[in-house]
Amino acid sequence: MTTATRERTPRTRKKKPEGQWKIDGTEPLNQDEVIKQEDPGLSARQRVIDIYSKEGFSSIPAEDLAPRFKWLGLYTQRKQNLGGELTSTLSNTELQDEYFMMRVRFDGGRVTPEQLRTVGEISRDYARSTADFTDRQNIQLHWIQIEDVPTIWEKLEKVGLSTLMGCGDVPRVILGSPVAGVAEDEIIDGTWAIDQITEKYLLSDDVQNLPRKFKTAISGNARQDVTHEIQDIAFVGREHPELGKGFDCFVGGGLSTNPMLAQSLGVFVPLERVPEVWHGVVSIFRDYGFRRLRNRARLKFLVAEWGIDKIREVLEIEYLDAPLERAEPVAPHLGNRDHLGVHKQQDGNYYVGVKPTVGHATGEQLIAIADVAERFGVERIRTTPMKELLFLDIKEEVIEPLKAALNETGLYPEPSEFRRGIISCTGLEFCKLAHATTKARAIQLVDELEERVGDLDVPISISLNGCPNACARSQVSDIGFKGQTVTDDEGNRVEGFQVHLGGALGLGEEAWGRKLRGHKVIADEVGEYVTRVVTNFKENSEPGEQFRDWVVRADEELLK
Template identity: 25%
Template sequence: MYQYDELDQRLVDERVEQFRDQVARRLAGEITEDEFKPLRLMNGLYLQLHAYMLRIGIPYGMLSSVQLRKLAQITRKYDRGYGHFTTRQCLQLNWPKLSETPDILAELAEVQMHAIQTSGNSFRNVTADQYAGAATDEIEDSRIWAEIIRQWSTLHPEFSFLPRKFKIAVTGSPHDRAAVRFHDIGIVIHKAPDGEVGFEILVGGGLGRTPMIGQTIRAFLPKKHLLSYLEALLRIYNLMGRRDNKYKARIKILVFELGIEELQTLVEDEWNRNKDGPLALPQAEIDRITRQFSAPPWQTPASAPNQPVGAVHAFENPAFEDWERVNVAEHKQPGYAIVNLSLKALDRVPGDLTAAEMDAVADLADRFSFGEIRASHEQNLVFAHVRQDDLLPLWRSLGVLGLSTPNLNMISDIICCPGLDYCALASARSIPVAQRISMRFQDIKRQHNIGELRLKISGCVNACGHHHAGHIGILGVDRQGEEFYQITLGGNAGENASIGKIIGPAFASADVVDAVEAIVATYLAIREVGETFLEAYRRVGAAPFKQRLYPEPNHAVA
């Protein structure tokens, strides 16, 4: 894991004191809320429906057990004893007091964490593959590049006032777990035919009101040019991105309006002037960062040769077997496995974790996974390096905590935004809908029979719950004070990205779970052997789902 050097630490410490001064000026009435707003937004502090909300950055989702314990302590001391993991691999506190936020940031700095640029119109937390460094299909560790980008994008003097927020994600595997095609910039690590490793750069993806899939702007970029290329691209966006309308200000709109070829020409011209300048990455820096993500000291037990996932204890315990088949992924090191901790049990708010659970997870990480934890954009946690012969005791321990629900990528593994329960922007509640769907589909055997089905819920058109990328997407809308839910089908976040299509008129809150049930029943009726929901939908299209949901012809209009 990356360890701050003296420079990284000094910057974060100075930033805390700068913010402490800004808060003091606000509390003393020296600056107005309007003047304070952009300052607090540079430090992840929002004003929500009921209180301030502080969003803590977790770069590329990586946490040490020490950091997780600190987060637990902070939620106890300054908040209400829980935190909420977000789709940007961040952690949100929902009830901090303004006057205490500088102290929270100071405590975070003690464990090399911060909240810089977790909001505002600048670079947001850089995200990466939660299986980085452990995945079997990985070309290179995405965290190395995410950390290099984190540093370059932190307090960037030229790009702190972009037209709109800017999100970058990196994947080191062809199988994309980081949804890079729905980011302002998506970076895919590639190996060229001659063996050189570099990057494919995608631009203009995004969700929100106008969902778009990122397009390739450069098929192959040598490693040392990563930052100079990003700087050139950001420079064109900073100058040409729209500033007249916040809903048209993301780079996806610039890509759409200019066309990818025109943008490419402008970026290449800018880049060719600067690529060999001071932003060219010295090999020594790449090596310095790479060393910090070197593999932990795996101790492959001689007694336990590598087992395919799902075969470790197959005949001992059916509940364990279910969990292992669904929540455990293959590891590149023989004898090891990747374990997903589901934060989507029946009685949970998706992504929430209490302080006691944070402490317990930190302890388990120390015992079973070299003291490290990752947060995924699906709002779950990951132990990336678990010995296969530790799977059974880990499963038992997770069961005690309620974190072993075997539902990874199943219908109850729902991505869900905070919605109207917390958020000032929301049109409708999303958490209760997620809970009702989980309740309806609580029979785990039934979920496993349905198979992979990614359901995502947003409480408004800003799409924080990624509903456009859900196999089933649910969008909350407000109709004269009543909550309605619009359903989209066929979205997907991975390497075969697609945007869900609206299936028909929205459903009243009381009917939305029945609608999901009807969609699932339709799928089960039409699926061919081994066909997932998404594959079936792509084969047959929307028609059978529409017929089932809107049987009367006068209702069958979108």
């Protein structure tokens, strides 16, 4: 047999190790993993206090600046006046400024007037009066200088607030129902579980070095008000005919460039076992999560590779004290999940939900809101995943005066559907990943739509994202914009967006909406585009038809 005719034995290429600790060992496979093993992220806190705040920005070594500062809730922000076309051509070091974004945690979205006032004063005095409510129930500040960080920490700690683990390869802030313990439509109150997790596990060494970030949500509200489908782990309230009130558990959700919906473990989790199950899933991620490639280092990729049955099996065998009772997945809530307006509480009082435009505020505005809350005897305020503010325990007779006072601070007790449903990320103004301006454009867009279109009689969600990471949930919005650099008619590289239409949570695999092939919108034409599409919807939809349903059947020309 000649060489030409000899059968060749196919070679099977050995799979590269993924950096799974329990399979491949703990030897670091990239520089981030090296840095995390050399010195834990939280260790940089004392160096900020002792060295960097005294010697200035130039004294901070690269490995503390990124990634360890993330563990402290700090990111360097983008240099001003760097266009979006430079995002993919400059390095992180070239893009970053000597100022920081600071993220203040509100686990469960809980905040008191005193705490809100403190954040407002910090914003006014140290952050050029910036303050943004996020869709993870935090507040973000900008223009923070390293010299001021220890003082800011002291002020926050005095009122029980922290920035620690606001970012980084750790469990991020825990989303919670903003009306936990008070809403009439609540199935079960998950507050105890949030407190147990934060007090028992959050600062323990065994969750300080995860493959990447880990996002949690816990809500016992019937509205499923914590975007559970796109979290790494989420506990959703349910009532079982035999087992009573408890939670379903979803794992492996996330958006970004590879969006995946969380899957139900198919179990019933009683309230007292939520912290144990949470810690078990975090431990699976720590021990089996992919660490070699950062873009695969999220729990969703492990769930996709293993399947939900293996995830549950490993969880129960290796990490839990006892198996969980099996149960059918809870059905999704398809209606409005926000809490705007006036709603009755379990105790006969009311809560009032209002909207800041795209979550943007100033330090002075936060102080004014705290003043209003104290004037009306409000002791409990809540932030929400829809960037709303809720005021709890309101007597019926003060509802209207409270709404009027909040309106004077720049909040909207009765927003239009456009103002109610719009959301944006930080965008090009501060984010080093962004290709397009979002927040200022979103504020302008709402004003333009209210003037040119008026209002709608059905909800509509509009999201503006500065990059593909989908921090503002572009794939699951009625109209979602994904920032990118595009070419205009004259051949110039300018800010622009790819468009997603008809996305929504609760629709299963149909959640992602519709992309029009090759369709891009130049940033300066966003207002004209949305006005045109929404007008087409108003003129061509059936009475009461939802925007996402109309998009499915609409002619493509009506969507361009």
